[in-house]
Amino acid sequence: MQTKIGPNRSEEIRNLFKLSVEELIKKSEDHLVVTNTLDELYEYLAEEMVAEFRKSMTKAEPTAFIMPVGPTQPYRLMAEKINKERINLKNCWFFFMDEYCDDNDELISTTHPLSFRGQINNLFFNLVDNELLMPVNQRIFPAPEIINELPGMIEAVGGIEVCYGGIGIHGHVAFNEPAADIKDTDPRILDINDFTRTVDATRHGLGGNLINFPRRAITLGMRQCLSARKILLMTRNEHSGMDWANAVLRIAALGVPGDDYPVTHIRDHKNYIIATDYATATSPATII
Numbered sequence: 001m002q003t004k005i006g007p008n009r010s011e012e013i014r015n016l017f018k019l020s021v022e023e024l025i026k027k028s029e030d031h032l033v034v035t036n037t038l039d040e041l042y043e044y045l046a047e048e049m050v051a052e053f054r055k056s057m058t059k060a061e062p063t064a065f066i067m068p069v070g071p072t073q074p075y076r077l078m079a080e081k082i083n084k085e086r087i088n089l090k091n092c093w094f095f096f097m098d099e100y101c102d103d104n105d106e107l108i109s110t111t112h113p114l115s116f117r118g119q120i121n122n123l124f125f126n127l128v129d130n131e132l133l134m135p136v137n138q139r140i141f142p143a144p145e146i147i148n149e150l151p152g153m154i155e156a157v158g159g160i161e162v163c164y165g166g167i168g169i170h171g172h173v174a175f176n177e178p179a180a181d182i183k184d185t186d187p188r189i190l191d192i193n194d195f196t197r198t199v200d201a202t203r204h205g206l207g208g209n210l211i212n213f214p215r216r217a218i219t220l221g222m223r224q225c226l227s228a229r230k231i232l233l234m235t236r237n238e239h240s241g242m243d244w245a246n247a248v249l250r251i252a253a254l255g256v257p258g259d260d261y262p263v264t265h266i267r268d269h270k271n272y273i274i275a276t277d278y279a280t281a282t283s284p285a286t287i288i
Contacts, residue, residue, distance in 0.1 A: 009251070009260065016250040017283040024281060028253045033275040038073075038236060041277045045164075046077035048232055052162055053082065056091045064093040064154060066163040066225060068174075069116035071234065072123050079127035089134045093157050095150070095224075096120070096141045097165055097174035100214040105189050107143060108214060114204070117141050142187055142218045150187045154224060163228035167235040167252055167274070169244050170195045171261030175219035183265040185221035192217050199244055222262055231272040233263065236280045245280050 016024075025032050035041040049065075056063035082089065099116050100108045110118035125133060142150060154160060165173055170193050176182055177193040192215055200206075201213045225231065233252070235245045248261070252274055257264040266272045 009255070009258075012255055013247055013251060014287060016254055017247075017287045019250070019254075019283075021278060021281045024250065024253065028274070031272055031274060032253050032281075033273055034281045035275070035277050038238070038277050038279075041234065041236060041275060042071065042073040043077060044275060045071070045232075045234060046074040046081065049074065049162075049164060050078055050081045050085075050087065053087050053089060053092060054085070056161075057088050059091060062093050062157040063091055063161050064095060064157045064159065066097055066160050066165065066174075066220060066228060067094045068097050068165045069120055069123070070166055071236070072119070075120075075124040076127065079124055082132060083127075083129050086132065088132050089128070090132075092134050093138045094134070094140065095154060095160070095220065096139075097225075098217055098219040099141055099143075101144075101189055101216040101218055103215065105144060105216060105218075107141075107218070114214065142220055144189065144218065147187045147189070147218065150220065151224065160224065160228035162230045162232060163225045164232050165225070165234075167233050167245070167248055167263050168193075168196050169199045169248055171248055171251065171263040172196060173222065173225050173233065173263050173266075175217040176222045176225070176262045178260045178262060180259055182259045182262045183222045183226055186223055187218070187220050189216060189218045191215060199242075202242065203238070222265065226265060226269060229271065231266050231269055232275065233266065233272070234275040236277050243280075243284055245276070246282065246284050249274070249276050249280055 025034055035044055100114055102108055108115050170178055175192060176185060197210060197213050201210050202208050235249050237243050237245050251261050252263045255261060255264050257267050
């Protein structure tokens with residue numbers, strides 16, 4: 001499928017890599033937050049999310065959020081803050097971004113080590129005092145049986161207040177990989193981009209096991225992500241020694257919007273933030 005792109009990306013990224021971190025931040029005009037360390041990045045993300053949960057307690061109507069499972073590190077920090085401050089989440093609705101599917105387009109089991117549904121309880125829900133948690137029916141993962149109902153479910157609770165998430169190596173948000181007219185997509189099951197599979201198979205202690213890494217996923221569409229009243233996305237290299245995120249960060253922050261990097265469509269949104277750490281914001285040692 002042909003994708004719509006803006007300029008020549010090869011020349012664009014070479015020019016973007018010429019910018020210092022300080023120039024990158026300045027040109028991003030308050031849409032880019034760069035912390036000194038990864039720990040500071042995770043603390044920033046946790047506090048930003050908890051701040052929105054605090055606001056939800058003052059509202060009469062439900063407050064809905066699109067939530068990722070990764071990055072996982074902020075969830076423990078969030079749980080600690082929620083318990084300490086006694087932040088009541090009962091007015092919150094969590095619409096999780098995505099989940100892996102098997103080759104038959106069924107959700108992978110919650111016992112699968114990559115399952116987002118399987119991870120989130122230990123990462124977050126089991127750590128929050130039960131009296132502060134929202135009901136289970138307000139924690140929604142996309143699933144084949146409700147795939148066509150999800151847009152209406154989101155609309156019924158007043159739309160998305162904030163879309164949180166990560167940015168993949170090819171600019172995917174949720175599992176919205178490069179494709180024509182990507183910004184107009186709704187929930188669906190799709191093939192995972194080979195670039196995404198390769199990077200993820202080397203980041204989770206899997207030893208590059210592409211053979212058994214899931215090939216399919218179910219995802220909310222870019223339409224749902226972009227319709228949020230606020231968007232907060234992040235990307236980072238982690239401590240793995242792989243500098244995979246430097247390019248996509250700069251394309252997300254300053255690249256011309258195009259279907260070849262879906263994240264660039266947030267640039268048409270009025271209220272978005274991209275967050276990263278200083279190491280990821282730097283240019284790589286070699287520019288090709």
